[in-house]
Amino acid sequence: MNKRRGRIANKFLIIFGVFTFVILIIVGLITYFSQISIYQEQCEQNLQNICAYLKNLMEEEKEETLLYQEYFMAHYEEMELPVDFTEYRSYKKSFDEIFSEKYPGKTLGVDIQITECDDETQRAYFTYKHAYWTIVFEKARSAMNIHTTYYIAPPGEPLYMTYIIDGVREVKKDDPAYLNLGITVEEPLEQHKTMWEAYNTGENPHGYDIYDNEFGHTYAYYSPLIIDGEVIGVVSAEVEVDVVNKEILYNTVQQLVFVAIVLISAVMLLVAFINAHYVGRLSMLEKRVSKYSETKDIKVVKEIEQLSKGNDEITTLSEKIAIMIFELDNYMKNLVSTSDELGKAKRKADIMNELAYKDSLTGIRNKLAYDQEAQRLSWGIAAGNAEFAIAVIDLNYLKKINDTYGHEQGNLAIKNLCTLICKTFRHSPVFRVGGDEFCVVLEKIDYNNLDTLIADFNKAIKQNEARTDADPWVAFSAAIGYACYDKEVDRDVNSVLKRADKAMYANKKAMRATRNE
Secondary structure, eight states, rough: HHHHHHHHHHHHHHHHHHHHHHHHHHHHHHHHHHHHHHHHHHHHHHHHHHHHHHHHHHTTTTTHHHHHHHHHHHHHHTOBBTTTOOOOOOHHHHHHHHHHSSSSOOBBBBOOOOOGSSSSHHHHHHHHHHHHHHHHHHHHHHHTTOSEEEEEEOOTTTTEEEEEEEOOOBOOOOOOTTOOOOOEEOOOTTTOHHHHHHHHOOSHHHHHHEEEEEEEEEEEEEEEEEEEEOOOEEEEEEHHHHHHHHHHHHHHHHHHHHHHHHHHHHHHHHHHHHHIIIHHHHHHHHHHHHHHHHHHHHHHHHHHHHHHHHTHHHHHHHHHHHHHHHHHHHHHHHHHHHHHHHHHHHHHHHHHHHTTTBOTTTTTTTHHHHHHHHHHHHHHHHHHHOOOOEEEEETTTTHHHHHHHHHHHHHHHHHHHHHHHHHHTTTSSSEOSSSSEEEEEEOHHHHHHHHHHHHHHHHHHHHHOTTTSSSTTOOOEEEEEEEEEOOOOSSSSSHHHHHHHHHHHHEEEEEEHHHHO
């Protein structure tokens, strides 16, 4: 009998052991994947916070930041900083000494601007500014315990970025004692979608780029640096995926150990309880059945009946456990389903919000985005500080291309024109406002260089038309017209747009007349 009792207890122990093992696996998997979601959100939030912090610092010094960037892009080869510098005050002191010697009695920014100083003074000033920003970015990286922080801007060549501020110092190959400044690298769109989204839209993107580099698998978040309404570069922060995964694994194991201790303890107590109360009662029942078998005494039946009272507790317990598991399963399914639905709804909302302002063919901003831009310009007009121009560009002979070669080739012509417009007016927002019509809003730098940019565009169109060996959708033609806001003439933004549109049609008519000669 004791052997039988031991076998039943062992079976319960094995059953609950398997049950515990399966539950631990399930809990471990659920915990791991939930930790991935939670930690990635925390990681993204941390990267967003550090990018926002650095971006705000640079935007607060907007005029100095613009001057610093312009000087750096033009003169980084002349700037020299040792790799092992630990502070920027000595460079500030060096600049102050040079400035005081060359411009005694003058105050920088009051009596004289840095751009009016000689080359040596400017180089000392911007070397000090570079040392300052490098220290700021490195301290931010260290404080947030991430891999690196940096600031990049396009040098003018499509799909390339120049590292202006780099939180990870790189040495020159020919002189390892000095920093390698102005590193320019190709940033393919398929690997850096979020980065280009931040730069092209001027908005903080959702999510981050995940790619491999010399430091390993990396998460990179980007935030556009906007000064006076213009995106001049992108602030970025990166964290290594291996570090994230280690944290996730550590948290998962930590929680799993706790759950295992609690679960195993509960199972051991349950096994002890079953062994003491139920297996013992079964043993007593067996003895009385054996006694009845031997004696055939009817009194033993009464003893069995007395022992059988309440023997439905096992059945009741099983039913309750089944109900409990059923309800828990339904709850978990509903919870997962609700979570999935919420996730799908959020992703759909994000996609719809992005698509609402994005042209599906060219990837630039659409008519709705232009209307929003026009509203911003209207506020400037109302405030009395508006200074802008609008250029309208229309593709020539699109119908002929569509009718002769098909709409797919016509779409290629539209996309090729879009590429040329964005390349020419790279500092200005470009909108596709119609089938083959584009609109460019020119402010600041592009506004001041308006005549040069228009001439560059017309020159590029003329060269493009002259390509007799190319297909029509490659050797395309386009007309352009523009108008500058004049408070004496224009009451609103639409008035400027109409004048630009009228100028464009005049240009188109002239181009057709020349073509027919």
